[in-house]
Amino acid sequence: xxxxxxxxxxxxxxxxxxxxxxxxxxxxxxxxxxxxxxxxxxxxxxxxxxxxxxxxxxxxxxxxxxxxxxxxxxxxxxxxxxxxxxxxxxxxxxxxxxxxxxxxxxxxxxxxxxxxxxxxxxxxxxxxxxxxxxxxxxxxxxxxxxxxxxxxxxxxxxxxxxxxxxxxxxxxxxxxxxxxxxxxxxxxxxxxxxxxxxxxxxxxxxxxxxxxxxxxxxxxxxxxxxxxxxxxxxxxxxxxxxxxxxxxxxxxx
Amino acid sequence: xxxxxxxxxxxxxxxxxxxxxxxxxxxxxxxxxxxxxxxxxxxxxxxxxxxxxxxxxxxxxxxxxxxxxxxxxxxxxxxxxxxxxxxxxxxxxxxxxxxxxxxxxxxxxxxxxxxxxxxxxxxxxxxxxxxxxxxxxxxxxxxxxxxxxxxxxxxxxxxxxxxxxxxxxxxxxxxxxxxxxxxxxxxxxxxxxxxxxxxxxxxxxxxxxxxxxxxxxxxxxxxxxxxxxxxxxxxxxxxxxxxxxxxxxxxxxxxxxxxxxxxxxxxxxxxxxxxxxxxxxxxxxxxxxxxxxxxxxxxxxxxxxxxxxxxxxxxxxxxxxxxxxxxxxxxxxxxx
Ligand SMILES: Nc1ncnc2c1ncn2[C@@H]1O[C@H](COP(=O)(O)OP(=O)(O)OP(=O)(O)O)[C@@H](O)[C@H]1O
Ligand SMILES: [Mg+2]
Numbered sequence: 001x002x003x004x005x006x007x008x009x010x011x012x013x014x015x016x017x018x019x020x021x022x023x024x025x026x027x028x029x030x031x032x033x034x035x036x037x038x039x040x041x042x043x044x045x046x047x048x049x050x051x052x053x054x055x056x057x058x059x060x061x062x063x064x065x066x067x068x069x070x071x072x073x074x075x076x077x078x079x080x081x082x083x084x085x086x087x088x089x090x091x092x093x094x095x096x097x098x099x100x101x102x103x104x105x106x107x108x109x110x111x112x113x114x115x116x117x118x119x120x121x122x123x124x125x126x127x128x129x130x131x132x133x134x135x136x137x138x139x140x141x142x143x144x145x146x147x148x149x150x151x152x153x154x155x156x157x158x159x160x161x162x163x164x165x166x167x168x169x170x171x172x173x174x175x176x177x178x179x180x181x182x183x184x185x186x187x188x189x190x191x192x193x194x195x196x197x198x199x200x201x202x203x204x205x206x207x208x209x210x211x212x213x214x215x216x217x218x219x220x221x222x223x224x225x226x227x228x229x230x231x232x233x234x235x236x237x238x239x240x241x242x243x244x245x246x247x248x249x250x251x252x253x
Numbered sequence: 254x255x256x257x258x259x260x261x262x263x264x265x266x267x268x269x270x271x272x273x274x275x276x277x278x279x280x281x282x283x284x285x286x287x288x289x290x291x292x293x294x295x296x297x298x299x300x301x302x303x304x305x306x307x308x309x310x311x312x313x314x315x316x317x318x319x320x321x322x323x324x325x326x327x328x329x330x331x332x333x334x335x336x337x338x339x340x341x342x343x344x345x346x347x348x349x350x351x352x353x354x355x356x357x358x359x360x361x362x363x364x365x366x367x368x369x370x371x372x373x374x375x376x377x378x379x380x381x382x383x384x385x386x387x388x389x390x391x392x393x394x395x396x397x398x399x400x401x402x403x404x405x406x407x408x409x410x411x412x413x414x415x416x417x418x419x420x421x422x423x424x425x426x427x428x429x430x431x432x433x434x435x436x437x438x439x440x441x442x443x444x445x446x447x448x449x450x451x452x453x454x455x456x457x458x459x460x461x462x463x464x465x466x467x468x469x470x471x472x473x474x475x476x477x478x479x480x481x482x483x484x485x486x487x488x489x490x491x492x493x494x495x496x497x498x499x500x501x502x503x504x505x506x507x508x509x510x511x512x513x514x515x516x517x518x519x520x521x522x523x524x525x526x527x528x529x530x531x532x533x534x535x536x537x538x539x540x541x542x543x544x545x546x547x548x549x550x551x552x553x554x555x556x557x558x559x560x561x562x563x564x565x566x567x568x569x570x571x572x573x574x575x576x577x578x579x580x581x582x583x584x585x586x587x588x589x
Contacts, residue, residue, distance in 0.1 A: 078472050111454065113455045
């Protein structure tokens with residue numbers, strides 16, 4: 001089966017620092033992949049490069065075989081490539097209901113309408129509440145986001161991604177900042193994602209990674225050092241080395 | 254995908270739609286009540302109240318780009334002044350003197366100025382944006398000054414004598430017709446803008462103000478959304494400018510000035526940004542205080558503006574309306 005998402009030889013340096021060194025990978029429909037690596041490995045940078053928020057020095061990004069490297073972030077989303085953010089980016093004075101409705105309206109090409117409220121559009125309201133209910137957010141639907149708990153804001157980030165109906169979803173640490181006792185909420189939200197969606201999740205919580213992913217990619221110092229099954233990743237010598245912090249300079253295997 | 258069965262999930266907060274309409278109708282009722290009160294309380298000051306209406310339209314238009322979209326601009330008079338000149342030139346040079354038509358031409362002039370300003374100003378961010386907006390207003394000012402064959406240059410554009418509105422309502426010496434005309438324009442525009450800010454497009458703009466990166470990650474175009482708002486803002490400012498040309502029968506270079514832009518921003522901050530109501534209240538307070546104090550002593554006028562601004566920024570950072578609304582909201586929550 002052809003890849004829905006493919007990255008070829010992506011490279012990026014900030015000043016003299018190579019943050020992404022020749023990264024290539026591809027995802028198929030329905031993939032559940034975890035991207036892990038020590039702090040500062042370049043995981044978020046990779047997402048920024050792929051979504052067009054940063055410009056790579058070289059390399060290509062393809063969606064369903066089409067080269068989208070020249071697209072701006074907006075067009076990449078429209079091509080089906082959606083991301084979430086490591087630190088929640090939401091509109092503080094808007095409600096979850098408004099967030100999700102806006103994402104749906106945007107997807108449907110109706111966000112430019114200068115009259116009418118989404119509350120008077122039954123199909124938008126219906127879908128909005130269907131998504132909010134899936135993520136157990138319906139009871140908070142009309143509270144300003146600034147007044148809801150951080151864990152629920154993280155869920156809303158996932159709700160926004162779902163509302164856009166992507167083909168490829170890049171989740172940047174969906175459980176970051178959520179108390180360990182609440183990560184199960186995030187986990188059950190992830191379980192609700194459509195089966196045919198390709199998901200690449202960056203995550204530090206290894207329990208979550210092992211339960212979620214069927215494939216694990218390890219990034220260290222801007223390079224992919226492992227790409228394989230969750231079972232093998234803990235046994236891999238280079239991965240252990242990277243996590244022990246002795247990775248720098250020892251790249252000669 | 255279409256979901257046809259809407260009764261499966263109960264949609265509870267639909268009541269909110271009715272609430273919004275009710276609130277807007279109440280707002281419009283208050284505007285009308287204030288207008289009637291103004292008419293009877295200040296029968297000799299209708300010219301001042303009429304100027305206030307024109308400026309209200311201008312400050313409303315500024316609220317659209319600054320309050321709702323977060324664009325910092327000190328050049329918004331370019332939109333208002335272009336509307337005024339468009340209507341004035343149409344009347345003085347082309348014999349188009351029907352007031353509604355003049356206002357429509359003003360709106361068009363404002364929209365074009367909005368498009369031009371938007372294209373330039375939206376290229377920058379933050380401080381650069383502010384500087385570009387200042388450059389824009391100076392360029393517009395200078396252009397109007399140079400094109401004196403049409404604009405009358407620094408002498409101002411005179412020779413504007415509007416016909417009766419729709420051929421029916423002639424302008425009178427006391428300015429009653431102009432006042433009523435202005436109130437009608439204001440109420441209609443205000444109502445339309447309430448619809449606009451609640452629309453999907455209005456939500457998108459609010460989103461851009463808070464986090465443009467998030468908006469682009471939702472697949473929306475930040476630039477073209479803002480540009481569209483600039484054109485709409487130009488329409489509104491142009492109506493204000495066109496109406497000002499109709500009611501005062503002159504257009505001066507000061508309508509296209511940096512000072513005019515800055516004053517509009519002061520009024521908006523005074524009343525509160527991003528509510529539309531704040532724009533109205535800020536204009537009333539600013540022009541009202543200006544009139545009261547400057548009659549006594551022009552020096553004190555500036556002192557009072559300064560003191561007022563400092564007080565608002567320090568003690569009521571959401572502006573007069575925003576702060577009052579927040580207090581009422583808190584009171585209502587406690588009461589429940
Ligand atoms: N805009 C930038 N300019 C310069 N350096 C940057 C920039 N963005 C990131 N970096 C550097 O690139 C490296 C990788 O950062 P990145 O945020 O991608 O790491 P990460 O793997 O996501 O880490 P974490 O697990 O902490 O989120 C870091 O050393 C960081 O300091
Ligand atoms: Mg990161």
